[in-house]
Amino acid sequence: MDITVIYYYQAWASIFIAFVAAQSGPLCYNCDRLPKQRDCNTIVQCGPNERCYGEHYVTSGAVQMFRSGCKDTAHCSRKKKKSESTLCTSCCTRDYCNIQLCDRPIQLGKRCLACDDVIDPRMCTRDIQCDADQMCYAEEIYNVNKEKRYRLGCAPKLSCGYFGAPQIGRRHVTGSSHSRATTSYCGQCCDTGKNCNRDLCRTGAVGYDLLMPPPLQNCFDYDSSYCAGLIASDPLACNERTVRYLMCPRSCSVCSGAGGIPGNQATTAVQPKTTATPSGQCPPKFELQRCQVIDCAIGLCADPILRPLCPEYCSGLCIAVDCSNTKFANT
Numbered sequence: 001m002d003i004t005v006i007y008y009y010q011a012w013a014s015i016f017i018a019f020v021a022a023q024s025g026p027l028c029y030n031c032d033r034l035p036k037q038r039d040c041n042t043i044v045q046c047g048p049n050e051r052c053y054g055e056h057y058v059t060s061g062a063v064q065m066f067r068s069g070c071k072d073t074a075h076c077s078r079k080k081k082k083s084e085s086t087l088c089t090s091c092c093t094r095d096y097c098n099i100q101l102c103d104r105p106i107q108l109g110k111r112c113l114a115c116d117d118v119i120d121p122r123m124c125t126r127d128i129q130c131d132a133d134q135m136c137y138a139e140e141i142y143n144v145n146k147e148k149r150y151r152l153g154c155a156p157k158l159s160c161g162y163f164g165a166p167q168i169g170r171r172h173v174t175g176s177s178h179s180r181a182t183t184s185y186c187g188q189c190c191d192t193g194k195n196c197n198r199d200l201c202r203t204g205a206v207g208y209d210l211l212m213p214p215p216l217q218n219c220f221d222y223d224s225s226y227c228a229g230l231i232a233s234d235p236l237a238c239n240e241r242t243v244r245y246l247m248c249p250r251s252c253s254v255c256s257g258a259g260g261i262p263g264n265q266a267t268t269a270v271q272p273k274t275t276a277t278p279s280g281q282c283p284p285k286f287e288l289q290r291c292q293v294i295d296c297a298i299g300l301c302a303d304p305i306l307r308p309l310c311p312e313y314c315s316g317l318c319i320a321v322d323c324s325n326t327k328f329a330n331t
Contacts, residue, residue: 025045026046029041038108043125043127052069052098053090053092054066055067066102068099068101090102109130111195112135117151136152136195137153137197137214140186140246144220185245216255227251237252292323295314295323
């Protein structure tokens with residue numbers, strides 16, 4: 001399919017989603033027969049005259065269960081007498097508000113939307129709980145049909161450039177040879193609330209750069225012949241994030257499961273030469289320290305994709321770094 005046609009359908013899909021959201025009610029959790037209400041991870045968009053609701057009830061087998069979903073506003077306003085089978089029923093109006101509506105509340109971990117292949121982040125209807133050292137992310141990928149899709153989930157904070165400043169807007173990261181690719185790449189992280197990655201990779205979105213996406217279990221090149229020729233003509237092609245993560249992930253061997261090309265050396269290309277830093281022109285110490293934290297955690301300087309983010313630090317000309325004790329000393 002021609003990429004212009006793909007963009008056309010994606011643009012209309014985004015407009016349709018925005019229109020539906022504007023005419024709809026809140027986003028609510030929707031599950032039944034769960035032992036704990038907070039175990040629900042399925043999300044639905046309620047209608048314009050609906051609210052989120054939660055219910056705690058007893059089954060015919062005398063087992064206490066929870067259900068969640070959408071309920072007509074008129075029904076929410078009616079006072080309902082408790083019965084032997086219904087222990088609690090309640091409604092609320094905010095997005096995701098029914099996660100513990102009738103359950104005993106506890107401190108919950110961060111929740112992020114998690115989908116492998118959706119046409120728009122707002123179409124993802126499942127979330128997961130992430131660890132404290134993770135952030136929500138969204139990134140663009142191509143599927144086997146050469147259709148641009150989005151992948152969402154949890155990623156380590158250090159992989160998200162968390163110690164830097166968040167970027168505003170749909171910030172695509174490309175290299176100097178971006179004309180070789182048919183499109184640009186968007187990968188962003190957020191840490192601003194429940195399922196915040198629903199709004200990433202859109203105009204006006206605020207997020208951190210996704211420096212190192214989680215490995216793909218199944219990934220596909222946009223055009224395998226193009227990728228093979230590109231890498232053959234330029235061994236450093238995979239050093240570009242657009243090529244590595246969006247256009248040619250299979251040829252650049254970033255797949256962790258099926259789809260990778262064993263033995264491909266594209267990702268171990270010679271690192272770019274680092275220009276010596278003139279005396280007195282080193283960046284502020286806090287920037288060097290930020291680079292050190294990321295380097296000691298994920299090997300930033302050893303990765304040809306990430307190394308250009310901290311050239312002065314990786315050159316070793318500004319500071320001497322010891323990851324064993326993370327102490328800095330002037331050279």
